[in-house]
Every structure is written in C-alpha cells, then in structure tokens.
Amino acid sequence: MTATANDIDWWRDAVVYQVYIRSFADGNGDGVGDIAGLRGKLGHLARLGVDAIWINPWYPSPLADGGYDVADYRAINPAFGDTAQAEALLREAHERGIKVLLDIVPNHHSDEHEWFQAALRAAPGSPERERYVFRDGRGPDGAQPPNNWESMFGGPAWERVPDGQWYLHLFDVKQPDVNWNSAEVRDDFETTLRFWFDRGVDGFRIDVANSMIKQDGLPDVVEGVNDEQDGNHPYLDRDEVHDIYRSWRRIADSYDPPKVYVAEAWVPDPERLARYLRPDELQTAFSFNFLRAAWLAPDLKENITEAIAENDAVGAPATWVLSNHDVARHVSRLARKPESGRGYQLDDLLDLPADLDLGLRRARAATLLMLALPGTAYLYQGEELGLPEAENIPTDQLDDPTWVLSGHTKRGRDGCRVPLPWSGSSPPYGFGGSSWLPQPPEFAACVADTLDADPESILHLYRDALMLRKAHPALGGGELTWKDSPEGTLAFTREPGFTALVNVSSAPVSLPEDAEVMLTSGPLTRYGAVPADTTVWLRHA
Incomplete structure (x- = not known):
C-alpha cells in the first residue's frame, strides 16, 4: 500500500511523548518500569492525544548511564521485557494511531558490548x-x-x-567511544536501523548527534581557540558528521512510508543546527535554545524567531521541547527567578529559592505557548501531571554517574527520572511494587487518577490543548506572525483565525474585543484580563 502525504509528513506537526521506560510504569511489580507497564498505559497516552512516543534505550545494558551504555542494539533488556513484547507494543500503539520512535546511541557502546x-x-x-x-x-x-x-x-x-x-570515553568510563572512521562501525549501525525499521519502528531519536566524528590527530581542546561549536572543535559538531546522516536518510527513505529522525544536538548556533536538517539529512532536531530561554518575553521571542527562521531556510519544522530526561523539570526551573541567568540542570538551581506554585503556573503558560508554535512538540513523561523535580533524593540512592564522576559535587539528572505517580495517596503511587528511585512528597499532588477527576487540572489542560491543536486548522504546521503587545508579553497570530497571547511578566492585559477565548492556562482576572504567567488561545475572525 502506498503511503499517503499525511503518512509521509506526520512528523512536521506531531506531538511526541517521551517515555523514560525505567520510570514510566512497572508491569511486573519489581520496582522498574517495563514494556508491560507501557502497554498498560497506552490508553493514558491515547486520551492525552499524542501522535507518537519516543522510548529511551530499552536495549541490554549494565545501566551505568541509564541505558545509554548499550551492550546489544538489536535486543531488549530482560528487565524491560523481550522482543515479542516489543513487537506487541508496536502493534498495539499503531492500532491506537500512535507511532513509535526508539533511541539510538551512535557515539559509544557499553564496555560490556x-x-x-x-x-x-x-x-x-x-x-x-x-x-x-x-x-x-x-x-x-x-x-x-x-x-x-x-x-x-x-x-x-x-x-x-x-x-x-x-x-x-567522552561520557562514562563504561561508555567507550566508537571509531566512525571504521567502515565496520558504520555498517553495523546501519544494520541496527534496518533491524528495527523492519519490525515497524517509525523512527529514531539520535543521542548526542553532534559528537560522533573526532578530528584527525585528536588535538587538545584549546580554550578560546576551538572550544566553540563552529566546525573547528575537535569532537563536537564537525562537518564530517553530515556524511553519516546522508547515508542514514537514504535508509529511512527506502521505506514506505519513510522513517523519521530527530537529532539531540546541543548546538547553540541555530544556523549550524539547521545544517543537520538539510533535505538529504535528518528531518528534525530539538530546538534546545527554547528550552534554555529565560522566562522573559524578549528571550522567548528571540529564540522562537531564530529557530523558525533557520529551520525555514532548510525546509524543516522547528522542534520544541521544555523538559527531558537530561534537564531539571521545567516546573522547578520556572519556580526560580527568570533573571538569575542560571542553567537548566538541578545543580545550577539548588541554591536559588523556589516557589513551586509559581513554577506550575508558569509551566502551564509555557506549555500553551509551545503548543501554539509551528512545528513539532515533544512532551516529557509526567509533565502532563505537573511533576516538579525531585530535588532531595538521598545521596546514597543517586544513580546518575555524574554524582560519582564529579567527586560527589553534582547531583546529576536523577531528579527528573523519578517514577511516575499513577494512583493512591502514598508511594509508590501505583507505579508498581516499589520504585527504583524514591518519589518526593510533592508527588502526592500530582497523581494521575486525582488529576483525571479534576477538570481544572494540568492533565485536562494538556488534553484540551492537544485536542484543539489537532482540530484547529491554524495549529501544527504553518507560519507565525508576531503582533505588537505590551512590554513583558508576547502575541502572535496564525491563520486562519488564531491568536496566542502570553503574559510573561506584565500587569494584567486586556483581551482584544473581537476575540473568543478557546483555552487559558489559568484563570483570568475578575474583569476578564490576562494576568502575568498566563497564556490564552483566542479565536478571531
């Protein structure tokens, strides 16, 4: 059967849900998330309204780095299930209209490979x-x-x-870098792509997609000379990496419908990031500058504008994301002062006072901003529950290798990887028999069953937003036009008939007289104005 245009281009405006499988849902009660747990929660994802899921590495691994130390790329970690269960998941997800992306880790192997x-x-x-x-x-x-x-x-x-x-080993000592000058290495990864594509996988997220090629001679990094990603860094964003992706694209395009890639490439320059998205390379790449932008109207507008412009130049959609398994959850990032100038990981934020109620209010507003932008959006599991970062995991339970390799000075990324709360009033909140990382007290307010019963909850906000995003002809792909708005706010239109108004930090802002409110991230004032930290979706003639 020949693929339709919608089958081919689904990724241009998709909403993709990231599944960190160890922490999503535990189907066998051993305290570790697995394929059985994921299969049991497909109904949750279907009701949420996502188009696809991306599953973090589920391959055999000693888990020195959360599964990114892969020992066998063409098998399933027994802790998560087996190949038969994986194939059943693919079938059941596709029956619900949900596509499936896997994670591929091309920079390094496990030392147990x-x-x-x-x-x-x-x-x-x-x-x-x-x-x-x-x-x-x-x-x-x-x-x-x-x-x-x-x-x-x-x-x-x-x-x-x-x-x-x-x-x-650019990462953990148990993650030796592979040599991409080796034809054998290149052939083996292409075999892995075909192995999973042949089983129905719809695409791959590519881990550290900008780091595979090393400069001949392996010269020192010289501070101030080649420590920027401008094509001259000894191992980051080297131009030769694009030859790999041209080959991978030919493999993807050999399928009907074609398969899709999304690059994890922390390349700060939007123009250089866009090079990964040329028509014969990858289809999408995360716009991490949006994730890193401060909650300040000028910062947000600048990063959105740059990302759209550079992606448009190569005919690719922008790909937006607020959180993932490597950064502090955005509820907790946004709970701090936006002008602090800090980074996006927990260790950058710990000494700053946090207001989680404020963080949740901003997170709701940021979500409606992101989902109104043209292009693709990625959600990180649990953000639809309003989960904050787990900031106080006992140090003897930290699992991230950053804790050890930093000499016990950086807590690392475990705080965003804590198992999800599904039901009940106490840990493990319906996750399974227990949870491999401890769940913080704050999770009691974020239990999925409780939020499902509350029509004003953030879970319902996500469902309503995704439903409107699919139904409204202006949303998804297309163009964006900025409109004049008061200082501290953002306003843009998308045709036909859609306006988004984001009050980031201004006094309450009046709505346009001719606009109909479709969705708000939070309550308006008693006079119908938009308060700070609130986004409104409007329908206009």
Missing part, C-alpha cells in the same frame, strides 16, 4: 581495537592521557587498559 570485550583481549593496532578510539599515552612511559579532553560527566575522557594503551 562484545566488540569492546574483544578489543580488550586483542593487541594494540588490531582490527578489534580499530572499532574504538585507542591511543598510546603521552610522556616517556605513556602514563599521561593522549590529550586533554574531559568527560561530559567530569574528569578525564581517557581510561588506561592493562597493556598501557588508553581508550576514549
């Missing part, structure tokens, strides 16, 4: 070691790392093996 174990047994210079980045050390006895590169998690990016050579 059979290839890396073979490399450790092999001699320097062997074909087995050619699959990875092994080098001799510096100094007369090779006792110093080959260069000054540092791990993203802290500490040196090199580990020495017993025969004296060193291997590169």
Whole structure:
C-alpha cells in the first residue's frame, strides 16, 4: 500500500511523548518500569492525544548511564521485557494511531558490548581495537592521557587498559567511544536501523548527534581557540558528521512510508543546527535554545524567531521541547527567578529559592505557548501531571554517574527520572511494587487518577490543548506572525483565525474585543484580563 502525504509528513506537526521506560510504569511489580507497564498505559497516552512516543534505550545494558551504555542494539533488556513484547507494543500503539520512535546511541557502546570485550583481549593496532578510539599515552612511559579532553560527566575522557594503551570515553568510563572512521562501525549501525525499521519502528531519536566524528590527530581542546561549536572543535559538531546522516536518510527513505529522525544536538548556533536538517539529512532536531530561554518575553521571542527562521531556510519544522530526561523539570526551573541567568540542570538551581506554585503556573503558560508554535512538540513523561523535580533524593540512592564522576559535587539528572505517580495517596503511587528511585512528597499532588477527576487540572489542560491543536486548522504546521503587545508579553497570530497571547511578566492585559477565548492556562482576572504567567488561545475572525 502506498503511503499517503499525511503518512509521509506526520512528523512536521506531531506531538511526541517521551517515555523514560525505567520510570514510566512497572508491569511486573519489581520496582522498574517495563514494556508491560507501557502497554498498560497506552490508553493514558491515547486520551492525552499524542501522535507518537519516543522510548529511551530499552536495549541490554549494565545501566551505568541509564541505558545509554548499550551492550546489544538489536535486543531488549530482560528487565524491560523481550522482543515479542516489543513487537506487541508496536502493534498495539499503531492500532491506537500512535507511532513509535526508539533511541539510538551512535557515539559509544557499553564496555560490556562484545566488540569492546574483544578489543580488550586483542593487541594494540588490531582490527578489534580499530572499532574504538585507542591511543598510546603521552610522556616517556605513556602514563599521561593522549590529550586533554574531559568527560561530559567530569574528569578525564581517557581510561588506561592493562597493556598501557588508553581508550576514549567522552561520557562514562563504561561508555567507550566508537571509531566512525571504521567502515565496520558504520555498517553495523546501519544494520541496527534496518533491524528495527523492519519490525515497524517509525523512527529514531539520535543521542548526542553532534559528537560522533573526532578530528584527525585528536588535538587538545584549546580554550578560546576551538572550544566553540563552529566546525573547528575537535569532537563536537564537525562537518564530517553530515556524511553519516546522508547515508542514514537514504535508509529511512527506502521505506514506505519513510522513517523519521530527530537529532539531540546541543548546538547553540541555530544556523549550524539547521545544517543537520538539510533535505538529504535528518528531518528534525530539538530546538534546545527554547528550552534554555529565560522566562522573559524578549528571550522567548528571540529564540522562537531564530529557530523558525533557520529551520525555514532548510525546509524543516522547528522542534520544541521544555523538559527531558537530561534537564531539571521545567516546573522547578520556572519556580526560580527568570533573571538569575542560571542553567537548566538541578545543580545550577539548588541554591536559588523556589516557589513551586509559581513554577506550575508558569509551566502551564509555557506549555500553551509551545503548543501554539509551528512545528513539532515533544512532551516529557509526567509533565502532563505537573511533576516538579525531585530535588532531595538521598545521596546514597543517586544513580546518575555524574554524582560519582564529579567527586560527589553534582547531583546529576536523577531528579527528573523519578517514577511516575499513577494512583493512591502514598508511594509508590501505583507505579508498581516499589520504585527504583524514591518519589518526593510533592508527588502526592500530582497523581494521575486525582488529576483525571479534576477538570481544572494540568492533565485536562494538556488534553484540551492537544485536542484543539489537532482540530484547529491554524495549529501544527504553518507560519507565525508576531503582533505588537505590551512590554513583558508576547502575541502572535496564525491563520486562519488564531491568536496566542502570553503574559510573561506584565500587569494584567486586556483581551482584544473581537476575540473568543478557546483555552487559558489559568484563570483570568475578575474583569476578564490576562494576568502575568498566563497564556490564552483566542479565536478571531
């Protein structure tokens, strides 16, 4: 059967829900989320109104980095289920009209991958070691790392093996970088793409999509010279990476309907990010500058405008996101002063006072802003419940490798990965028999069953917004036109007949006289004006 235009272009205006599978739902009561739990909650996702789900790595892994240390790319971690259950999930999701994206991790393997174990047994210079980045050390006895590169998690990016050579790990020591100059590596990843595409997977999110290629000679990073992602960094956003994605795109386009990719590429320059989205490369890439923007009207407008312009230049939609498994939940980020200039992870925020009621109000407004923008939107599991970051997990229960590799100075990302609260009034809130990370007291106000019974809850706001987004002809793809509005606010129209008004920090703003209110992120004033930290969707003639 030939694919329709809607089948081919579904990703241009889709709403995709990210499933961090360890923490979504536990189907067998062992305290760890799994495929059975996800299958049991497909009704929740269908009622929410999402078009697709993206599942974080579900492959066999020692879980040194939450599954991003993959030991076998063409199998299922037994803790999550098996291939038969995965195929059943794909079938059941598709029956509900929900597409499925998986996560692929091309920069590194687990050190328990059979290839890396073979490399450790092999001699320097062997074909087995050619699959990875092994080098001799510096100094007369090779006792110093080959260069000054540092791990993203802290500490040196090199580990020495017993025969004296060193291997590169830009992330955890248990995540050796693969060598993308190896034809064998390239062929193996292409085999993995086809393996899952042939089983019905609709696409892939590509982990650290800008980091796979390393500069010949592996030179030091020189501060002030090549520490920016401008094409000259030794291992970030190098131009050669685009050859990989041209090959991957040809594979995706060989299917009917074509498969789709979304790049996780933390590339600050919108023009360079857009290069990943040229017509023969990837279809979408997260606009992380929007996630990082302060809750200030000028910052939001600037980042939205830049992202749309650069994506339009290559014919690609912008891809918006507020939270994911690597950043502090936006309820807690927005609970801090927007002018603080801090980052987007918990460790950047801990010393700032937080007002979670304010954070939730802003989060509701930010969500309606994001869902009114042209392009694709990604939701992170639990944001429809208004979950805050779990900021006080006992240190003896932290799982993120950042905690250890930073010398116990950074708590890392566990606070956004805590299992979801589904029902009941106490932990584990219906997640399963227990929960592998402790749920904070704040989750008691965010239980899905309770929110479902409250028509004013954030869960109903998400459902209403997604329903309107699908029904209104102006929303999804298309163009945006900014309108003049008071300082501290944003206003834009989308045709036909839609206006969004976002009061970020202004005094209450009156609504246009000819506009009909379709949805608000929070209550209007007694006189019908829009207060600060509130977004309104309007219908106009």
